[in-house]
Amino acid sequence: MVEFYRRVARKAVEHHLLIDFHGAFKPTGLRREYPNVLTHEGVMGLEYLKWSARVTPDHNVTIPFTRMLAGPMDYTPGGFNNVTSAEFQPRGREPMTLGTRAHQLALFVVLESGFTMVADYPEDYRGEKVLDFISRVPVAWDETRVLEGEPGKFIAIARRKGNEWYVGCLTGSDARVLQIPLDFLPSGKLFQAEIYSDAPDAAQFPKKTVKQERAVRGTDVLKVEMVTGGGQAIRIFPAASVEGRN
Known part of the structure; x- marks a missing residue:
């Protein structure tokens, strides 16, 4: 073989x-x-949820420290039928995904793969504004920094493509708050951050996310709040390009 x-x-x-x-x-x-x-x-990817409950948020914060050391992995992220563990049922048709919507968004940054996809039914993406983040995430990177993490617990990774940075934060079964310094950004320059976070009630309603936009600098520290099975996905780009995208 x-x-x-x-x-x-x-x-x-x-x-x-x-x-x-x-x-x-x-x-x-x-x-x-x-x-x-x-x-x-x-890798034991998202498709395993069609017949088991083994692909948990705890699993997702383990494989970056284990399987990903061997190289890129086609995990097939992007499950949008997000449910709680109490609601979850393995099924082949319209499969459910454990963890929050923001957790799934962050997987596109945390997990390295030179080719990626959105794994769910087309109907699950119709009208979803968070697709804008997925459509922008590169699949090849110029720089990667592991900001913080513990196998099986949580991870925060920043990746750069050109002059844009993407940050993915994941937590396992424990809710968690991280303080992420942005000192990887060039000093003295202003950036704009698009932040996709767990909604305050995402532990009960995992599909709910909150989008925030704010100006940031390399001296700033972002507070990342994640519910159980949650995550946060961030796109950071030069503030000068904000006007050009409108």
């Missing part, structure tokens, strides 16, 4: 094709020789 993957990658290069090895074992460095191999699955 290992040699088969190599043959596929080599043949794909000849035809200018990109590869996502889904349903595969974890990566072993093949992309160093064949950079057209964007990602591997090799």
Whole structure:
């Protein structure tokens, strides 16, 4: 099987094709020789919630410290049918997702993958304004910083693409408050932050998020409040580009 993957990658290069090895074992460095191999699955991803309750927020704050060390992983984030653990039922049709909507948004930043997707039914995304965040998140990064974390408990990661930064914060089964210094931003420059947070009652209504916009500098510290199974996703971009996007 290992040699088969190599043959596929080599043949794909000849035809200018990109590869996502889904349903595969974890990566072993093949992309160093064949950079057209964007990602591997090799992880217990969101689809497991169709037949089990094993993909929990605690699981999601464990795999960045374990599986992700081997390389990019095609976890297939973006489940929008967010429910509490008491409401959850594994099912193949219109599957449910454990944890909050903001938790799912943050996964697009925390989990590295050169190719990603939104995993849910199209109807679940219709009219959802938070899709604007997902549509902007890059899949290749210029810089990554792990800001804080503990395996199985929580994680906060900042990633840069060009002059924009994205921050993803996740917590497991415990509600949590983090203080995130923005000292990774260039000093003396003004930025704009779009912050997607758990709503105050997201522990009971996991689909609910709150969007906030504010000016930030590298001297600021953001207070990140997450409910049980929650998260926060942040896009930070130069303030000079605010006018250009309106």
